[in-house]
Amino acid sequence: MNVRLHRYVRNGLLAGVAPAFAFLAAGILLRLLRSETPLGHMPLREVFAGLLSADPCAFLSIGMLFLYFAPGLGAIAALVAFILDRDKQGILLTLAVLAIIAISINIRPQ
Amino acid sequence: MDITIPLLGLAIIAGAFGAILGVGGGIIIVPGLTLILGVPIHVAIGSSITAVIATSSAATLSYILRGYVNLRLGMLLEVPTVIGAVFGGLLAVALRGEVLQFLFAGILIYASIVMARPAAPGAAVELEPETGGWLTATFREPTTGGEVYYNPRRAGISIITSVAAGAASGLLGVGGGIVKVPLMSAVMAVPVRAAMATSSFMIGLTGAASAFIYYSHGYAPPEIAGPTAIGVLIGARAGSKIFRRLRPRALMLLFVGLLLFSAVRMILEALG
Numbered sequence: 606m607n608v609r610l611h612r613y614v615r616n617g618l619l620a621g622v623a624p625a626f627a628f629l630a631a632g633i634l635l636r637l638l639r640s641e642t643p644l645g646h647m648p649l650r651e652v653f654a655g656l657l658s659a660d661p662c663a664f665l666s667i668g669m670l671f672l673y674f675a676p677g678l679g680a681i682a683a684l685v686a687f688i689l690d691r692d693k694q695g696i697l698l699t700l701a702v703l704a705i706i707a708i709s710i711n712i713r714p715q
Numbered sequence: 716m717d718i719t720i721p722l723l724g725l726a727i728i729a730g731a732f733g734a735i736l737g738v739g740g741g742i743i744i745v746p747g748l749t750l751i752l753g754v755p756i757h758v759a760i761g762s763s764i765t766a767v768i769a770t771s772s773a774a775t776l777s778y779i780l781r782g783y784v785n786l787r788l789g790m791l792l793e794v795p796t797v798i799g800a801v802f803g804g805l806l807a808v809a810l811r812g813e814v815l816q817f818l819f820a821g822i823l824i825y826a827s828i829v830m831a832r833p834a835a836p837g838a839a840v841e842l843e844p845e846t847g848g849w850l851t852a853t854f855r856e857p858t859t860g861g862e863v864y865y866n867p868r869r870a871g872i873s874i875i876t877s878v879a880a881g882a883a884s885g886l887l888g889v890g891g892g893i894v895k896v897p898l899m900s901a902v903m904a905v906p907v908r909a910a911m912a913t914s915s916f917m918i919g920l921t922g923a924a925s926a927f928i929y930y931s932h933g934y935a936p937p938e939i940a941g942p943t944a945i946g947v948l949i950g951a952r953a954g955s956k957i958f959r960r961l962r963p964r965a966l967m968l969l970f971v972g973l974l975l976f977s978a979v980r981m982i983l984e985a986l987g
Contacts, residue, residue, distance in 0.1 A: 610786055615779045618919075622772045626948075629941050636719050636938065647937065665937035669765055672944065673926045675772050676919035683786055694849055698790040702920060705797045709924045712805065714932050 610686040617682025621675025628668030635661035677706050721752060722939060723946040726766065730950020732970065733770075740766050740947040741889035742826050745819060746977035750984075754939060756812045756819070760888035761929030762940040764922045766947040767890045771918035773948055782854040783912035785905070788867050791850065792899075793917050795874050796881035796891070797924045803885025804925030808932045816985035819887050823978035826893055827971045854909060867903040876902075885925035890918040 639661060647655060647666045655663025680703055687695030729743040741763045748759035778784055807815060848866045856863045880894040892914045899910035929935045 607786075611779050611782065611784065614784075614786060614916075615776060618772055618776060618779075622769075622776065625769075626945070629945050632937070633719065633723070633942050633945055636717075636942075662937050665941035669930070669935065669937055669940055669944070672765065672768055672772070673923050673930065676768065676923045679772075679775070679916075680790075680920060683790065695787060695790060698787075698794055701794045702790060702797055705794070705801060706920070706924050706927075709801045709804070710927045712801075712928055712931065714808075 607686070607690070609689065610683060613682040613686040614679045618675055618679035621671050621678040625668050625671035625675060628664050628671060630668075632661045632664030632666075632668055635659055635664055677703065680706075718752065718939065719942050722748075722942040725751060726943045726946025727950035727953070730766075730770065730947035730952075731954035732950075733947070734951045734954030740770055740951065741887070742823060742893070742974065744943060744947060745888055746823065746974075746981065748939075748943070749816070750977060750980050756815045757807065757929075757932075757934040758936060758939060760807060760815065760819075760886075761926070761932075761935035762943040763888035764884075764926045764929060765935055765940040766944045767884075767888070768919050768922040768926060769944040769948045770951050771890060771915045771922065773952070774915040775912070775919060778912040778915065781857075781912075782852075783909050784916045785850065785852040785867070785909055785913045786916070788850050788852070788899075788903075788905070789913045789916045791870060792873060792877045792895075793920050795877040796884075796895075796917060796921050799878040799881025799883075800885035800921045800924040801881075801928070803882035803887075804928035805885075806882075807886045807925075808928060808934065813985040813987075815887070816981045820978040820981040820985075822883065822887050822889060823974045823981070827974045827978070829893055829897075830967060830974075831971045852909065854906075856906075856908070863906055863909075865904065865906055865909065867899070867905050869902050873898055873903055881921055881924075884918070884921050885928075890914075891921060892918060 647662050652663045652666045656667065680699055684696065684699040684703065687699055725747045726744060729740050729747055732743055733740045744763045744766055745759045748754040748762060749756050775784060850867045850870070851864070853862055853864050876898050880891040883889060883894065884891040895914040895917065896910045899905040899913065900907045926935065
């Protein structure tokens with residue numbers, strides 16, 4: 606087992622997962638306490654303002670975004686470890702995976 | 716009535732059942748959301764993908780330092796899988812709900828057949844150190860304490876199959892473990908423990924690729940996807956702890972019956 610590679614991926618994944626679960630849990634708690642607040646898809650610029658006003662939807666949205674980015678953060682950490690190991694195949698494959706995810710982030714409804 | 720508590724309850728039950736029966740939450744949560752709570756299927760799939768990322772990430776965190784995850788193999792298979800997932804996600808947002816219900820019913824029937832079959836003995840494991848092979852990996856088997864060496868084979872066939880697994884994941888919101896684990900263990904001769912852990916790692920990346928598509932199209936609303944993710948995660952953790960050694964055949968067959976019933980209900984709903 607490549608200890609450095611596995612440790613890096615764990616730390617990268619944790620950097621996304623820990624805040625994701627914290628925001629999601631806070632969002633659910635706020636939702637149960639303030640069920641009258643409006644629901645629905647929230648644009649990113651409104652999410653930050655919503656966090657300041659303790660809007661449950663903002664907490665849930667930011668938690669979901671952290672969660673969606675968590676596997677990518679694990680892959681970025683793997684890329685760093687592959688670079689340090691001078692593992693060319695690992696670098697190319699990880700870059701390809703990250704590039705496809707980056708494309709999917711930029712796909713918008715027609 | 717606020718949907719948060721029923722959602723949490725359903726998701727916890729789905730997560731616990733998934734952990735007990737060794738399946739991902741997707742094949743339980745999508746029919747649960749659509750047939751019990753009346754959630755539109757696109758939203759159910761977007762929420763299921765969110766839950767699948769949560770459970771696979773949590774599982775990876777618990778496995779990764781034990782060396783079960785073969786990261787090189789995961790990255791190799793993830794390139795075609797993630798391409799399939801993006802196409803699957805794009806196709807799903809373009810398809811009508813009735814078509815997705817038909818396709819999901821097909822996945823439920825496939826999962827029922829896989830689960831109803833008696834478990835096949837695991838692939839033979841190489842116990843001698845392999846040299847060479849970029850994909851070769853080792854881990855310590857907890858039941859024997861011995862070091863397991865293995866060298867995955869037939870990567871070419873598996874790369875092609877991975878596109879289909881990714882497409883199914885992006886299209887229907889299932890993790891794809893029901894395809895990836897048998898593929899890695901039976902075709903590539905990867906020990907089942909390593910296949911399951913590597914599959915968990917891959918499922919997170921695959922899910923992330925299609926999750927952004929569902930989110931940007933408004934098919935992963937936070938008030939549904941958020942509680943679903945947390946509920947499935949809580950249920951999966953509880954289920955795996957309480958029932959770690961419990962895989963009763965009767966419960967499995969009962970569950971297969973439930974999956975088939977859900978498949979029939981979905982087909983009937985699609986037909987209107």
